[in-house]
Amino acid sequence: MVKQKKLRKLKKLKDYSLDENTRAKKKKARKGWIISLLITLILIFALSDLILARLVFPRQTDDLTPGIKCESELLNKTDVFMVIPFYNKLSLTRNMSWCKQILSMNKILGMHGVYHTYKEFNETRNESYIKKGMEEFKKCFGFYPKIFEAPQLVLNDENK
Numbered sequence: 001m002v003k004q005k006k007l008r009k010l011k012k013l014k015d016y017s018l019d020e021n022t023r024a025k026k027k028k029a030r031k032g033w034i035i036s037l038l039i040t041l042i043l044i045f046a047l048s049d050l051i052l053a054r055l056v057f058p059r060q061t062d063d064l065t066p067g068i069k070c071e072s073e074l075l076n077k078t079d080v081f082m083v084i085p086f087y088n089k090l091s092l093t094r095n096m097s098w099c100k101q102i103l104s105m106n107k108i109l110g111m112h113g114v115y116h117t118y119k120e121f122n123e124t125r126n127e128s129y130i131k132k133g134m135e136e137f138k139k140c141f142g143f144y145p146k147i148f149e150a151p152q153l154v155l156n157d158e159n160k
């Protein structure tokens with residue numbers, strides 16, 4: 001009799017411990033599920049952030065000019081092309097097929113410097129200097145540039 005009681009008690013203990021085990025396993029599974037949900041949420045937020053950033057700050061290609069070769073794969077990935085009107089004193093209109101090719105890619109086009117010399121706009125440039133670049137741009141693409149960026153992003157106060 002005593003032995004049976006002891007056995008039963010042992011069995012009960014065992015059952016209880018099993019129950020604890022499965023409970024712990026379930027708890028762990030729930031925890032894992034919550035963690036994976038959190039990771040998914042974070043990923044979604046990060047991705048939407050990237051998409052937003054791309055909308056607000058479109059990626060651009062600088063230094064676009066017939067004299068500088070650029071991989072078309074790289075060009076396809078960017079939204080804004082910054083074009084140099086007279087790189088190495090060579091004008092855009094010397095290569096009209098290049099102008100047509102760039103235009104056919106349907107990107108936002110801006111003017112990047114005029115001659116793109118080092119810190120070109122650190123010296124004060126007059127209106128006709130910039131106008132010359134804008135006219136060349138227009139001859140190439142058929143419209144004036146609406147965006148301008150100075151080489152090395154240097155502009156002295158008078159040029160602003």
Ligand SMILES: [Zn+2]
Nearest residue numbers: 062063151152
């Ligand atoms: Zn540049």
